[in-house]
Amino acid sequence: xxxxxxTPKYLVTQMGNDKSIKCExxxxxxxxxxxxxxxxxxxxxxxxxxxxELIINETVPNRFSPKSPDKAHLNLHxxxxxxxxxxxxxxxxSRLGGYTFGSGTRLTVV
Amino acid sequence: xDSVTQMEGPVTLSEEAFLTINCTYTATxxxxxxxxxxxxxxxxxxxxxxxxADDKGSNKGFEATYRKETTSFHLEKxxxxxxxxxxxxxxxSDPASxxxxIFGPGTSLSVIP
Numbered sequence: 335x336x337x338x339x340x341t342p343k344y345l346v347t348q349m350g351n352d353k354s355i356k357c358e359x360x361x362x363x364x365x366x367x368x369x370x371x372x373x374x375x376x377x378x379x380x381x382x383x384x385x386x387e388l389i390i391n392e393t394v395p396n397r398f399s400p401k402s403p404d405k406a407h408l409n410l411h412x413x414x415x416x417x418x419x420x421x422x423x424x425x426x427x428s429r430l431g432g433y434t435f436g437s438g439t440r441l442t443v444v
Numbered sequence: 445x446d447s448v449t450q451m452e453g454p455v456t457l458s459e460e461a462f463l464t465i466n467c468t469y470t471a472t473x474x475x476x477x478x479x480x481x482x483x484x485x486x487x488x489x490x491x492x493x494x495x496x497a498d499d500k501g502s503n504k505g506f507e508a509t510y511r512k513e514t515t516s517f518h519l520e521k522x523x524x525x526x527x528x529x530x531x532x533x534x535x536x537s538d539p540a541s542x543x544x545x546i547f548g549p550g551t552s553l554s555v556i557p
Contacts, residue, residue, distance in 0.1 A: 365543065375482070375531055377547040390544050424487060428543055433478075437487040 337361050340425050340436040347415055348444055354411045355439045357425030364429055365389075366408040368400060371422040371438070383408055415443045446471045446541065448548035450534050456554045457524055465519040465551045467508075467534035475536040477501075477510050477517040478545070482531045491519075491532070524555045 338359045347353050359366060367390075368380040382390035383402040397413045412419060420443045425436040451466040469477065479491040479501070492501030497512035506521045517534060534548040 367544070369545075375550045375552070377488075377533065377550070379544050379546070382544055390541075426545075428537075433490065433537070433545060435480075435488040 337434050338425055338427055338436040340423075340439050342439060343437065344440050344442075346442045346444065349415055349417060351415050352411070352413045353415060353441070354409055355423055355425075355441070356407070356409045357436060358407050359425075359427040359434070360406065361427055361434060362429070363427035363434070364405060365427065366402065366405070367426040367428070368408065368410050369424040369426060369435075371424060373421070377424070381408075381410075412441075415441075417443050419443050446475065446536060446538050446546050448534050448536055448546055450532075450548035450551050452549075452551070454552040454554060456556065459526055459555055459557050460523045461555075463519070463521040463524045463528075463553070465532055465534075465553070467517045467519065467548060469515050469517065469534075469536050471515075471536055471538055473538050473540040475538045477508070478535040478537070479506065479508055479517070479519050480533040480535055480547075482533065482550070484530070488533065524553075526555045526557055529553055529555045 341356050365384045367382045371377045381400040386402045399411045402408045422438045424438045447470045476495045478493045480488045481491045492503040494501040494510035500509045508519045531550045531552050533550045537543045537545045
């Protein structure tokens, strides 16, 4: 059983499109996160939810909108995709400081 | 704000060589410290962690000691293998900031036979 699963694993789309990435965790963790890894491998936090409530919102364009329907799911919707959005997006969950990451979604905007 | 600095790579070593990857941090509170590893084409895996000063984390032959006096958490391994080739990330999580993890820039390691 995969602890933190993301779908899709790969996503290729044109500029201007709207797309969503889904994340689910079956660990019973209270907190979930989205991280972005750029082409130089640099990882930066984007959002964090705790029990469906937004607790961290870093400086991210408002084209990015997270949604957490319940504490096991945290989805990321991106409007009007731009070339610079191409990256690998990682979902993670944690409880009391123990982190588990998903395997990532490689988004390519053409 | 909190930050993590790592030695720049890429690092290339011969098999069985000794590895050190330096990591220093800046934090206002009492963070936990981590090393994560990312193998080519894969996600991040926790390699080891330490939650308080003088703790030593260890796993798969890798070790790192939480040094509060020098704000460091250097990663070491006595004898690297080709299978250790990966990107290594030093990171901290600050309970005062909802445990968000802040990563260093990563150090790419290549081990050659």
